Amino acid sequence: MTTNYFDRDVAERYDDLDDPMFSPAVLGPTVDLLADLADGRPALELAIGTGRVALPLSERGVRVHGIELSEAMVDQLRTKPGSERIAVAIGDMTETRVEGRFGLAYLVFNTIGNVTTQDGQVAVFETAAAHLEPGGLFLVETLVPGVRRLPAGERFAVFGHTGAHVGIDEYDVATQRTWSHHYSSEDGETFRRRSIPFRYAWPAELDLMARIAGLRLEHRWGDWDRRPFTAESAKHVSVWVKPG
Numbered sequence: 458m459t460t461n462y463f464d465r466d467v468a469e470r471y472d473d474l475d476d477p478m479f480s481p482a483v484l485g486p487t488v489d490l491l492a493d494l495a496d497g498r499p500a501l502e503l504a505i506g507t508g509r510v511a512l513p514l515s516e517r518g519v520r521v522h523g524i525e526l527s528e529a530m531v532d533q534l535r536t537k538p539g540s541e542r543i544a545v546a547i548g549d550m551t552e553t554r555v556e557g558r559f560g561l562a563y564l565v566f567n568t569i570g571n572v573t574t575q576d577g578q579v580a581v582f583e584t585a586a587a588h589l590e591p592g593g594l595f596l597v598e599t600l601v602p603g604v605r606r607l608p609a610g611e612r613f614a615v616f617g618h619t620g621a622h623v624g625i626d627e628y629d630v631a632t633q634r635t636w637s638h639h640y641s642s643e644d645g646e647t648f649r650r651r652s653i654p655f656r657y658a659w660p661a662e663l664d665l666m667a668r669i670a671g672l673r674l675e676h677r678w679g680d681w682d683r684r685p686f687t688a689e690s691a692k693h694v695s696v697w698v699k700p701g
């Protein structure tokens with residue numbers, strides 16, 4: 458059974474407007490590219506969350522559906538104007554199916570890594586492929602595995618350090634598992650730990666997953682602005698097509 462790490466406590470704090478992922482500088486190019494790829498066709502967001510991307514995309518005239526594991530996240534979406542235009546199925550994106558065929562399916566913000574087995578990640582590609590019309594596109598935005606930041610023999614990397622929060626990524630390169638450990642404090646003295654597991658995959662492994670699901674690589678960019686993907690890219694925005 459899939460664990461829900463986005464419970465009510467997390468969902469109520471998810472839309473932290475100070476997070477750069479909610480800024481126009483990030484959401485503008487994100488929505489521009491998704492609207493362009495949708496090209497007037499309906500879109501399906503896997504792991505739609507609180508609608509960070511789905512709502513502005515829907516405002517651009519794209520008909521958006523969603524699949525989401527956490528009811529608490531969808532409850533937050535439902536508090537927002539415009540959410541009535543977005544149908545959401547509560548379920549696991551490794552197996553949930555919804556009515557309709559889509560020109561675009563997308564899975565953003567590193568969420569492929571929330572599925573922590575290789576079989577599960579393949580199943581996510583199969584979910585996307587099952588919902589696409591011929592010629593339809595599946596877009597994934599995710600980090601390039603951060604293992605190059607690790608000195609030889611080390612398995613921990615600090616990714617944030619303030620008085621209120623310390624973030625440490627833990628890697629197991631044998632299993633491609635990582636854990637993001639968040640230590641949070643209200644008073645700077647007592648810290649509460651929350652750890653979320655991920656599975657990382659190199660772009661080439663995702664390409665094989667896509668092939669298993671009957672898709673083939675169409676684009677790989679280094680970010681939403683379609684900059685080239687290079688050896689120094691920290692993330693990638695990849696698009697696979699379902700042959701027509």
Ligand SMILES: C[S@@+](CC[C@H](N)C(=O)[O-])C[C@H]1O[C@@H](n2cnc3c(N)ncnc32)[C@H](O)[C@@H]1O
Pocket residue numbers: 459462463503504505506507508509510524525526527530548549550551565566568571572
């Ligand atoms: C980092 S949030 C991203 C939410 C939204 N896509 C965004 O960009 O803000 C990850 C979301 O994935 C959802 N999620 C994780 N595993 C899932 C699964 N197996 N099936 C469906 N949703 C899942 C979580 O509940 C959470 O809402």
